[in-house]
Amino acid sequence: MDDATVERVRALVRAIPPGQVRSYGEIADEAGLSSARLVGRLLAEDGHDLPWHRVVRANGTFAPHIAAEQAARLRVEGVLAADGRVPAELRPRRR
Structure with missing residues (x-):
């Protein structure tokens, strides 16, 4: 990835407001990447x-190796996961 693309991805992630989530795929699409x-x-x-x-998977789940920490950080922001998944109303939507 070139530096401009890296900075685009970083800016998109930085722009996600507290209490909201986006998917890896959404970020990839907006940054012009071919893969989440x-x-x-x-x-x-x-x-x-x-x-x-x-940043979560498209189905609202967390990557297993960071799931506990990710859920804890989101909980502080008011996002409560149920059964290891972000609630449907907060889940990223495919375009």
Whole structure:
């Protein structure tokens, strides 16, 4: 990924308001990336200073290796997961 794309992804993640979530796919689409996995990789490698916890899978679930911390951070913002999933009304919508 070139620097401009990385900064585009970082800006999109930074812009997610507290108490809301977006999907990896939505971020990828808006950043012009071909794969949602690239967003996940970027957040894993360079997302420590971003609200990475506001980015979830398209079905509202969390990645297993960060699920507990992600759910806890979202809970602080008023997002309560049920059965490991963000409520339907808060889930990202495919375009």
